[in-house]
Structure formats: C-alpha cells, structure tokens
Amino acid sequence: MCLxxxxxxxxxxxxxxxxxxxxxxxxxxxxxxxxxYVPEAKIxxxxxxxxGFAISxxxxxxxxxxxxxxxxxxxxxxPENPTP
Amino acid sequence: xxxxxxxxxxxxxxxxxxxxxxxxxTLAHGGGGKLTxxxxxxxxxxxxxxxxxxxxxxxxxxxxxxxxxxxxTDSYVVRPLIFPGGNIGxxxxxxxxxxxxxxxxxxxxxxxxxxxxxxxxxxxLWTIVQSMKKSADHAGVNIVTGDTKVVDKGKGDGIFINTSxxxxxxxxxxxxxxxxxxxxxxxxxxxxxxxxxxxxxVREGLGFQSQIExxxxxxxxxxxxxxxxxxxxxxxxxxxxxxxATALIEMAQTSKVSINITETEIPVREDVKGACEILGLxxxxxxxxxxFVAFVKADHAKHALDVMQKNQLGGPAKIIGTxxxxxxxxxxxxxxxxxxxxxxxxxxxxxxxxx
Amino acid sequence: xxxxxxxxxxxxxxxxxxxxRRCVTxxxxxxxxxxxxxxxxxxxxxxxxxxxxISLLHGPGCPVCVTPVTLIDKAVHIAAxxxxxxxxxGDMLRVPGSREDLLTVKSKGGDxxxxxxxxxxxxxxxxxxxxEVVFFAIGFETTAPANAMAIYKAKSDGIKNIxxxxxxxxxxxxxxxxxxxxxxxxQGFLAAGHVCTVMGYREYEPISKDYCIPIVVTGFxxxxxxxxxxxxxKQLEEGxxxxxxxxxxxxxxxxxxxxxxxxxxxxxxxxxHWRGIGEIAQSGLGLREPYTQFDAENKFSCEVHSQExxxxxxxxxxxxxxxxxxxCQAFGKSCTPESPLGATMVSTEGAxxxxxxxxxxxx
Numbered sequence: 096m097c098l099x100x101x102x103x104x105x106x107x108x109x110x111x112x113x114x115x116x117x118x119x120x121x122x123x124x125x126x127x128x129x130x131x132y133v134p135e136a137k138i139x140x141x142x143x144x145x146x147g148f149a150i151s152x153x154x155x156x157x158x159x160x161x162x163x164x165x166x167x168x169x170x171x172x173x174p175e176n177p178t179p
Numbered sequence: 180x181x182x183x184x185x186x187x188x189x190x191x192x193x194x195x196x197x198x199x200x201x202x203x204x205t206l207a208h209g210g211g212g213k214l215t216x217x218x219x220x221x222x223x224x225x226x227x228x229x230x231x232x233x234x235x236x237x238x239x240x241x242x243x244x245x246x247x248x249x250x251x252t253d254s255y256v257v258r259p260l261i262f263p264g265g266n267i268g269x270x271x272x273x274x275x276x277x278x279x280x281x282x283x284x285x286x287x288x289x290x291x292x293x294x295x296x297x298x299x300x301x302x303x304l305w306t307i308v309q310s311m312k313k314s315a316d317h318a319g320v321n322i323v324t325g326d327t328k329v330v331d332k333g334k335g336d337g338i339f340i341n342t343s344x345x346x347x348x349x350x351x352x353x354x355x356x357x358x359x360x361x362x363x364x365x366x367x368x369x370x371x372x373x374x375x376x377x378x379x380x381v382r383e384g385l386g387f388q389s390q391i392e393x394x395x396x397x398x399x400x401x402x403x404x405x406x407x408x409x410x411x412x413x414x415x416x417x418x419x420x421x422x423x424a425t426a427l428i429e430m431a432q433t434s435k436v437s438i439n440i441t442e443t444e445i446p447v448r449e450d451v452k453g454a455c456e457i458l459g460l461x462x463x464x465x466x467x468x469x470x471f472v473a474f475v476k477a478d479h480a481k482h483a484l485d486v487m488q489k490n491q492l493g494g495p496a497k498i499i500g501t502x503x504x505x506x507x508x509x510x511x512x513x514x515x516x517x518x519x520x521x522x523x524x525x526x527x528x529x530x531x532x533x534x
Numbered sequence: 535x536x537x538x539x540x541x542x543x544x545x546x547x548x549x550x551x552x553x554x555r556r557c558v559t560x561x562x563x564x565x566x567x568x569x570x571x572x573x574x575x576x577x578x579x580x581x582x583x584x585x586x587x588i589s590l591l592h593g594p595g596c597p598v599c600v601t602p603v604t605l606i607d608k609a610v611h612i613a614a615x616x617x618x619x620x621x622x623x624g625d626m627l628r629v630p631g632s633r634e635d636l637l638t639v640k641s642k643g644g645d646x647x648x649x650x651x652x653x654x655x656x657x658x659x660x661x662x663x664x665x666e667v668v669f670f671a672i673g674f675e676t677t678a679p680a681n682a683m684a685i686y687k688a689k690s691d692g693i694k695n696i697x698x699x700x701x702x703x704x705x706x707x708x709x710x711x712x713x714x715x716x717x718x719x720x721q722g723f724l725a726a727g728h729v730c731t732v733m734g735y736r737e738y739e740p741i742s743k744d745y746c747i748p749i750v751v752t753g754f755x756x757x758x759x760x761x762x763x764x765x766x767x768k769q770l771e772e773g774x775x776x777x778x779x780x781x782x783x784x785x786x787x788x789x790x791x792x793x794x795x796x797x798x799x800x801x802x803x804x805x806x807h808w809r810g811i812g813e814i815a816q817s818g819l820g821l822r823e824p825y826t827q828f829d830a831e832n833k834f835s836c837e838v839h840s841q842e843x844x845x846x847x848x849x850x851x852x853x854x855x856x857x858x859x860x861x862c863q864a865f866g867k868s869c870t871p872e873s874p875l876g877a878t879m880v881s882t883e884g885a886x887x888x889x890x891x892x893x894x895x896x897x
Contacts, residue, residue, distance in 0.1 A: 097570050097676035097728035098533055099784075100456045101537040113683070118388070122453025122535040125388040129653065132679055132793040141537055143731060143784050144457070146533050146623075147651030148680045150793060151731045151784045158537055158783040161757055165546055168553045385650050452535055458650070459624075461577075516756050517544035518579035523891045526872040527637075530624030531648060533677065534569050534598055534883050 099145035101153050102128070104138050119144060204299040209329025218327060222301070226308040227315070231288070231323035239323035241288065243347055249284035251275060252343040260303065260337050263377045264392025267338055268307035269314040270468060273397045275344040276318040277417045280399040281471060283354035283406065284346030286318060291325040291342050296335030307338065318397035320344070350406055358413040359434040363502040364480035366473045368401060368487060369394070369495040370446040371423050375465035376454045385458065385531060391450055396469035401490045410483045411476035418467040424522045425464065426472060427510045434508075440500030441513045459532035463512075464525055474502060537783070541755030542578075550760035551583040554767055561587045562770050563719045564763060565712070565855050567705060568674075568726035569596030569883030570754050576892035578756045588767065591719065591855030592888075594708050595726050597672045598625045598881035599853060600808040601701040606631035607838040609699055612668050612830060613639045613646050619662060621655035622670040624648045628880045632840045652684035652698075659688075659696035668830045671698040676728040678702055678819060679793035682800040685825050697830035702819035703806050705729050706737050711814050713745045717856045722766040724752040724759065727781035732797075734789025738777045746775045753781035800825055809877055810850025844869075847876035852885050859886040866890060 102119035109115055112131060119128040119142060126147070130136050133149045142149035207214040224232055231239040255271040272289065279286040291311065295304065315322055352358075373394040380389045398417065405412060414434070416426045423445065431438050447455075447462045455462045469492070475483045480498055487493030510522040566572060572592045575581060581590060594600055610631050613620035620636070627637045627648070640646040645665075649655055655669035671681040681702065688696050705726060712718055725738055730751045738749045748769035752762030762780045769776060779785055797819070806818025821829050846864040851857040859865050859878070869875040871887055878884035 097568060097674065097726060098457075098459045099676065099728045099731070100453075101535075102453075102457075103536070113687070120453070121457050123448075123450035124391065124453040124457075126457060127388075129651075129680075129683065131683065132790055132796075134792065143728070145676055145728060146680045147653055148683070150676065150679065150728065150790055151786075153537055154783050160782060161541065161761055161780075162546070164761065165549050168549060382648075385648065449535065456535065456538065514578050515542045515544065516547035516578050516580075516583075518547075518582050520577070520579045520892050526870075527628070530627060531650065532625045532883075533623045533650075533673070534596060534625050534881065 097145060099143045099150060101141045102126070102144050104136060104140050104142060107138060119149070202301055204295045204297060204301060204304065204329060206297050206329050206331065209295065209327060215327065222305060222308060223325060223327070226312050227322040228312070229321040229323060231321060239288065241323070243287070247348040249279050249282035249346045249348060250343070251278040251282070252341065253278060254339065254341040256336060256339050257378070258336060259381055260307065262381055262393060265395035265468070266307050266310050267340055268311040270395055271340040271342045272311045272314040272318065272320070273395055273468065274419070275342040276320060276397045276399050277471070279344050279346035280397070280402040281415045281417050282346065282348070283350065283352055283402070283412065283415070284348045285403065286320045286344055286346040286399050289315065289320050289322045289342050289344045291322050291340060293325070293327045294335055294339040295327065295329045296337050297329055297332040299337050304338070314397065318399055352406070352412055354412055354414055356414050356430060356433040359430065359436055359474045359502055360413065361436060361502050361504045362477045363413055363474045364477050364498055365438060365440060365500040365502065366475060366480065366483055366487065367423065367445065367497055367499045368398060368470045368473070368493050370448050370451070371418065371467055371470060372447055372451040372455060372462040372465040374468040375422070376451050378466070379454070379458065379531070387454065389450060389454065391454065394467055394469035396492060398469060398471055398492060401487060401492045404486050404490050405473065405483055408482065408486045410479045410486065412473055413476065414474040415471050417471040420466050421525065422462070422464040422466060423472070424510065425524060428522060428524050430474070431508045431510050435505050437503040437505050437507060438500055438510045439503055439513065440510065442515050444497050444499045446495045446497055460529055463522065464529045538755065541757040543757070547583060547756050547760055550757065550764055554588065554760070554764050555585045557764070557768055557771055558585055558587050559771060561589065562721050562767055563589045563591060564722045564724060564766055565591040565593045565720040566724040566752070566759070567593040567595040567709070568729065569599070569881065570728070571724060571726070571752065571759055572596070572885055572888050573883040574754050574756065574759055576888035579892070580756060580759055583760065584763065588763065591858070592852070592885035593712070593855060594808065594811065594853035595674060595705065596853070596878070596881050596883050597674050597677070597701065597703060598629055599849065599877040599884045600703055600811070601626070601629065601672055601877070602807040602809050603632060603842055604838060604840040605699065605701050606635070607840045608831065608836040609636060609670055610634050610639055611836045611838055612699065612834050613644045614642070615834070617665050619645045619647060619658055619665050619667045620670070621647050621649045621658060621667060623672065625881055626670055626672060628874070629877050630843060630874060630880065632838070632843060652680050653687070656684050656687060656693060656696060659693050663695060665695065667696045669696065669698050670701070672701040674726065674729050675704055675733045676726070676731070678797045678801065679732060679790070682796045685800050685821070685828050686796060688828055689825060697828050697833045699830040700819070700821060702801065703808065704803070704817055704819065706741060707814050707817035708808070709741055711811065712854050713747065715854060715856065720855055722748040722770055723750070724762045724766065725749050727751055727753040727758070727785060730781070730785045730789065732790050732793050734787050735777055735779060735785065736787060742775055742777050748775050749777045751777070751779045751781050751785050753784065808853070810853055844875035849876035849878040849886070852878050859889040862886070
C-alpha cells in the first residue's frame with residue numbers, strides 16, 4: 096500500500112492549523128498538500144506525501160545514511176567485479 | 180486556448196455566424212436544411228478554405244502522380260475537448276497525418292466528419308475547427324471533404340471527430356512491420372508521457388498546477404527529413420494510447436521479434452516524472468500524441484539520430500534499444516538498476532493509484 | 535527527482551546485492567509486508583539480484599486485496615443509485631465483487647469519480663449539495679490520517695451530504711496471524727515504511743520479541759528494499775531478532791503524533807474481515823460514535839448477498855505467504871489481469887498481478 100512521494104515545499108498558507116497547506120513541487124509539478132500532520136515543516140523542506148497529505152518531513156541527514164552504509168560495506172569488501 | 184502553433188491566437192478570430200443565430204448547436208443544425216447549410220457555409224468552409232472544398236460536391240476529386248498511396252482513418256473521442264497544448268480538433272488532424280507519416284507517406288488530403296451533441300456552444304466548435312485548420316496548414320495538408328451530424332443532448336460527448344487521410348509514398352523503402360530485422364536499432368523521437376499527464380491534469384479530482392502541455396504535433400516533417408537523408412527505415416510506429424511500451428509490444432508481436440530497450444535512455448521530463456510518481460503511473464504506458472519509434476538499419480542509426488536531433492521536433496530523440504532474434508516476441512527492458520524485465524500489455528487504461 | 539532517483543541506481547544496487555551474497559550462509563525466507571514493496575520488487579526484478587538462498591514471500595499489505603467482497607458489493611450497490619456521486623481511489627475500480635466491479639457500474643451510467651485525496655470527495659460534496667457523495671475509505675494506517683481528516687472536517691464543517699464506506703485495516707494483527715499459522719514459512723519481515731511513518735514502530739517490538747523474529751522497517755525504492763533485506767539477513771545470520779529502521783529518512787520510532795491523534799479521534803479498533811484470510815480480531819478501524827452519522831453502511835441500507843465468484847482463487851494463501859502466485863493452478867490461465875479471479879490479480883500491487891505483469895526474464 097501507500098504510494099508516498101517526497102516533494103519540496105515552495106510556499107505555505109498558514110490558515111487554520113488543520114487546513115495548513117503548502118504548494119509542493121514534485122520534479123516541477125505542483126500540488127497543494129495538506130501540512131496539518133507536519134506542523135514543523137518549513138519552506139524548502141521535503142515532505143513525504145500520500146493522497147494529498149504530508150505524513151513526514153524527510154530527514155536529509157538520514158537520507159544519506161543508505162550511502163554511508165554502502166561506503167562502509169565497500170571499505171570491507173575485497174575488490175571484485177560487481178554482478179552484471 | 181491552444182496558442183502553440185504558428186503564434187496565432189484563436190482569440191483574434193470572432194465567430195462568423197450571424198449574431199441573431201443561436202449560440203448553441205441544435206438538432207436543426209444536423210437536419211440537412213438551412214441551418215446545416217449555414218453551418219457549412221459560414222463555419223466549416225471558411226475555416227478549412229481550399230479549392231477542393233469550393234467545388235461544393237459530394238466528394239473531393241484530385242489528381243495524384245503515379246505512386247503508392249497510404250490511406251488511414253481514425254476517430255477521436257477525447258475528454259476534455261480542450262486541454263493544455265491542444266484540443267480534439269488538432270488531435271484529429273495530427274493523429275491522421277502521423278498515421279500516414281508512419282507509413283512513410285507524404286500526407287496530402289484529409290476528410291473530417293463531425294458528430295456534434297445538441298447544446299454544444301458554437302464558439303467551442305469554431306475554436307476546434309480553427310485549430311484543425313492551423314494544424315493542417317502546418318502539416319501541409321488540406322481538409323477536402325467532410326460531414327456533420329447532430330445527436331440529441333446526452334447522446335454524444337460534445338464532439339466526436341473522424342478523420343481519414345490519404346498520402347503518397349515517394350520512395351522505395353518498404354516501411355512495414357515485416358521489414359524489421361534482428362540487429363535493427365530502435366530510435367525514439369522524444370520525451371514520453373506529456374499528453375497523458377496533460378489530460379490527467381485537467382480531470383476532476385486529479386488536478387495539479389502544472390505547465391505540462393500535450394505533445395500533440397505532426398511528425399510528418401521529421402519523418403520526411405529521415406527519408407530525405409536516405410535513412411533505411413524499416414518501420415515506424417507513433418505512440419498513442421498505451422504509450423511507448425504498448426507500441427513496442429505490438430511491434431514485437433506483429434514482426435515476431437524480440438526488442439530490448441534500456442530504461443535510462445528513455446527521455447522523460449522531470450515534471451512528467453513527478454506527476455507519474457504522485458499518481459502511481461508508469462511513464463512507459465502513458466499516452467503520447469507527437470512521438471514515434473523508428474526501426475532503422477543498424478549502420479544508419481547514428482546518422483538517423485543526428486538528423487532527428489537537428490529537427491525542431493526531434494531535439495530530445497534518443498537511441499533506446501535494438502531488435503533481437505525471437506524465439507519469444509517480447510519486449511525486454513533493462514531497468515534503471517540494471518536488471519531485466521519483460522514488458523507486458525496493460526489490460527485496460529492505467530488508473531491512478533494510491534497503493 | 536531528488537530523494538527518489540538516487541535510490542534507483544545500478545551501481546549501488548549491485549553493491550547491496552554483493553553484500554547480501556557475502557553474508558548469507560544458508561536459506562532464509564523473508565516477507566515484505568507492503569504491496570508497494572511487492573510492486574517495487576517486481577518492477578525492478580530485485581529477486582534476480584538476490585542469491586537463490588533468499589526467498590521473498592509477499593504479504594497482505596494490499597488494502598485493495600483484503601477489502602472484503604461484501605464491501606465491494608455494497609460499493610457497487612451504492613454507486614449505482616441515482617443522485618449518488620461515488621468517489622474512490624483508482625485502485626478499487628477493477629476489484630471483482632460477487633457480480634460486478636465499480637468500473638462496470640460506471641459504464642452503466644453510475645456517477646463514479648476517481649479522486650486523488652479524500653479531501654477531493656469533500657469538495658465534490660460541497661459543490662453538489664443536491665447529491666449524496668460517498669467516499670470509499672480504504673487503506674492501511676498510512677491512509678488513515680487522510681481519511682480521518684476528511685471525516686473530521688465533514689463533521690466540523692457540517693457537510694451533511696457525504697458519507698464514507700470504511701475499509702481500514704491495520705498491520706500488526708495481520709503479522710501475528712501469519713506467524714501463528716502452522717504453515718508459516720516467514721523468518722524475517724520487511725515492515726511497511728509508510729505505515730510506520732504514521733504509526734512508528736514501537737508496536738513491532740513485542741512481536742519481534744514474542745516470535746523471536748527480525749523486523750526491519752523498510753522503504754520502497756530498490757536501494758531501500760535491498761538494504762532492508764541485507765539488514766534482515768544479517769540479523770538472521772547473527773542470530774539476532776530486533777526491530778531495525780532502514781527507512782530512517784521518513785520513519786521515527788514514535789511515528790507521526792498529530793496523525794495518530796486524529797486517527798484516535800475519528801476511529802476505534804474493530805474486528806475486520808480480510809478477504810481470503812478471514813476475520814482477524816482488532817485488525818481494523820471503524821468510526822467512533824460521534825462520527826457514525828458519516829458511515830455509509832448506516833446511511834444506505836444495502837442488503838447484499840455476497841460470495842466469491844471463484845473457488846479456484848487462492849489469494850488468501852498468497853496474501854499470507856503460504857503460496858506464491860505462480861504456484862496457483864489458475865495463474866496465467868483462467869486468472870489473468872484481464873479476467874481476474876481474485877483481488878490479488880487486480881491491484882497493481884497485488885502479488886499475483888505483480889508476478890504476471892512484471893515477469894522476470896530470468897524466471
């Protein structure tokens with residue numbers, strides 16, 4: 096389940112907190128997204144969006160962790176050809 | 180409003196019907212009497228404006244040099260009638276022109292038959308007809324004969340259009356699925372998915388603020404540049420409903436070959452990608468209206484790419500794959516992560532998903 | 535697209551595959567819970583990157599697949615009524631009911647509209663005061679906050695002409711049901727990253743402990759899934775059984791508290807029938823008392839006589855990971871995406887549809 100996509104907040108309309116919405120860019124296409132569940136979100140944050148609602152603010156530091164792990168794995172690895 | 184082709188705004192044309200006429204299409208407009216005549220004389224004929232139409236005969240009569248002909252027909256039922264980058268009218272003209280181009284023919288003449296729904300604003304019809312004329316001019320074709328019927332309100336969808344087209348083949352290539360051979364290279368004329376997303380953007384419930392316009396365009400000029408450059412084209416197919424994947428699967432089945440393509444070579448604009456991501460759509464299956472694949476002899480591929488990329492429409496063109504010997508008539512995609520998977524035909528229209 | 539494309543790269547995918555290959559010494563069977571993960575595994579042929587010792591089973595995390603046939607029949611019944619605008623996510627349109635699906639109702643003239651968000655249904659209700667709008671509120675915990683908000687706003691804004699046909703299910707009881715089955719083969723789980731984005735992963739800790747099974751909260755991109763598998767296999771090889779969070783760019787242990795708050799405001803835990811599996815206690819969300827006025831099952835009296843059309847369909851066994859789709863007699867023969875016998879062949883993330891559509895060249 097749960098198709099949710101990261102998009103960048105480009106503007107926020109600060110109305111009633113339940114209907115706080117933002118214009119979010121997904122590769123240049125903009126959708127109005129409800130930000131009620133991410134009160135900490137700011138402009139330029141990336142939010143994970145599902146059915147028009149932001150469900151989390153993407154943690155950019157953690158986002159790099161996948162690649163840090165890979166670097167560590169490479170450091171442990173003897174040189175060998177990657178599987179085609 | 181479609182302002183794309185020729186930088187002429189349709190806003191500058193005022194509707195030519197007399198002011199005291201009804202502003203909506205009525206059943207009487209399809210009755211064959213005075214109102215039908217008025218529609219033809221004051222809307223269709225001035226819009227399409229060419230010598231063949233002036234004869235006011237039941238059919239168009241014209242001379243063609245001794246040559247092979249290509250002949251095609253298509254019907255158009257798009258919703259909404261007017262969408263970012265086009266409308267049902269120029270979709271119809273470009274679609275039929277492109278089908279002729281895919282046969283390697285130079286398009287010459289088109290027919291246009293309209294089924295109008297009672298209650299359609301005449302202004303809408305005028306916009307669409309003007310747009311058809313612009314597209315026809317751009318493609319170098321004349322709309323030489325046509326028909327109009329009107330159906331009861333609720334029995335149509337605003338407008339249905341059927342266009343047939345005839346073109347002439349002025350070279351010795353046999354551009355046909357049976358000409359495709361193992362070793363042929365597959366070229367794609369440009370980025371995919373724009374038309375389908377442009378339509379989705381204006382559908383109720385799926386709206387997003389987007390600058391994406393349909394890629395609706397005639398590719399005949401681009402094809403002609405390939406023919407003029409003596410590229411040995413074995414086959415071509417324009418991408419419409421079902422997108423790139425469906426077109427390739429159909430080719431593989433018809434030609435009984437296997438086609439290998441590489442996902443990283445397929446151009447998709449970032450905003451189209453974004454829209455596909457949020458709607459859960461695969462761009463490979465999203466509709467196009469101004470792109471085609473060409474199967475060319477392997478040692479002509481580089482030159483073909485060069486010719487396409489130099490053309491106004493073909494800038495984003497890429498080589499996306501090759502044809503292999505069957506045993507299976509399959510399309511195999513090398514994914515972004517380097518694994519292989521077979522592309523399958525969709526059973527119906529791709530629907531937006533949340534899961 | 536940032537934070538998407540980077541997780542779909544060949545070099546890094548192969549690096550994870552190599553790491554998995556180096557650490558595995560015996561066969562292991564893992565299950566990814568979420569249909570979105572199944573979809574990704576199939577779309578990117580991830581199984582082809584894994585050593586043969588690693589077997590992936592596909593879990594019941596497909597709300598489309600598990601929505602009971604009675605609810606589909608009720609949806610079909612309501613959507614066919616005059617003066618009703620029936621709104622649904624696209625996923626539900628082709629799911630077979632006892633006799634028809636929603637797409638057939640549309641072709642017969644029912645006013646059926648695909649929406650992207652439950653809030654779009656609310657807007658349609660406001661724009662069409664003379665019609666009754668019904669929204670098919672399906673989903674796991676990921677979708678619950680959105681559905682809850684729409685219901686909450688319907689009440690707070692006094693929108694009377696809308697109701698919700700609710701088919702909300704929750705994951706942890708389903709995991710326990712799978713693990714309790716005598717036929718269970720699952721030795722490690724990839725938990726659903728977006729469900730955990732909303733709910734956190736505290737509730738998986740007792741499961742991991744009780745059944746001594748590793749659970750890795752995993753994302754959806756190829757690198758996420760490969761890393762999730764790597765972490766799970768590593769735990770199994772090292773004899774550990776813990777909850778780990780691979781999808782830390784989105785998931786926090788406590789989850790999304792404002793979202794949980796509104797879920798608790800609008801919904802309560804109820805038993806739910808899972809199509810193909812049966813009733814699982816405390817596995818669903820139903821409307822709390824102040825919101826039952828928005829329950830479409832109350833608003834519309836639907837006497838439906840439901841039964842599964844096919845006795846050949848084994849979707850329940852597939853959803854629990856007891857059988858794989860290609861182990862079904864009907865797979866690809868009497869059951870195809872064009873003529874599906876069960877929901878798992880309809881939903882784009884259903885295991886059967888994924889197997890059929892995304893055929894691996896290696897297999």
